[in-house]
Every structure is written in C-alpha cells, then in structure tokens.
Amino acid sequence: MDILQQRLLWNVLPTVVVGVILYLAVWGENGLVKHRELTADLAKTERRLDLVQGENASLEREVARLRDDPGTQSRAAAEELLLVPEHSTVYRFPEGTP
Numbered sequence: 001m002d003i004l005q006q007r008l009l010w011n012v013l014p015t016v017v018v019g020v021i022l023y024l025a026v027w028g029e030n031g032l033v034k035h036r037e038l039t040a041d042l043a044k045t046e047r048r049l050d051l052v053q054g055e056n057a058s059l060e061r062e063v064a065r066l067r068d069d070p071g072t073q074s075r076a077a078a079e080e081l082l083l084v085p086e087h088s089t090v091y092r093f094p095e096g097t098p
Contacts, residue, residue, distance in 0.1 A: 077083040
C-alpha cells in the first residue's frame with residue numbers, strides 16, 4: 001500500500017464514518033427529525049385527550065343528573081320524547097331559528 005492510499009484511508013474513511021453517524025443522528029430512524037415529529041404528535045394527542053376527558057366528565061355529570069334528579073328526567077323526556085304533563089303547552093320551533 002503506497003503512501004497515497006494510506007493517506008486516503010486515514011483521512012477520508014474517518015470523515016465518511018463521521019458523516020454517516022451525523023446523517024443517522026439527524027435523519028435516521030431514531031434521529032432528531034423523527035424525535036421532533038413524535039414530540040409534536042404527542043403534544044397533539046395529549047391536547048385531544050384533555051378534550052375527550054373533559055367531554056367524558058361532562059357526560060358523566062349529565063348521566064348522574066338524569067339518574068338522580070326527577071326534574072332533569074322529566075325535562076329530558078319532554079325534550080327528547082315530547083312527553084309533557086297534561087294541560088301543558090309545547091312550543092316547537094324549526095332548528096336554526098334565532
């Protein structure tokens with residue numbers, strides 16, 4: 001092996017190895033770019049989870065009211081099934097009316 005090949009081997013090879021390592025660290029399967037994408041996805045999913053948990057808590061409160069409060073039960077029946085006490089007047093408006 002002549003001196004030119006030795007210099008090429010000792011100068012270029014480490015540069016190539018470092019370049020490959022840097023490429024993998026930034027754009028590889030577990031690189032910085034992928035990490036940033038996963039972090040953004042996690043934040044988005046956590047926000048969505050908070051919204052769903054809030055909606056779930058609201059629905060649980062509504063179910064508890066429907067189960068325990070007779071007034072709420074009668075209002076729900078009146079709204080959903082149009083069941084009202086005798087001698088009551090029901091006013092129905094088309095949807096979208098202000």
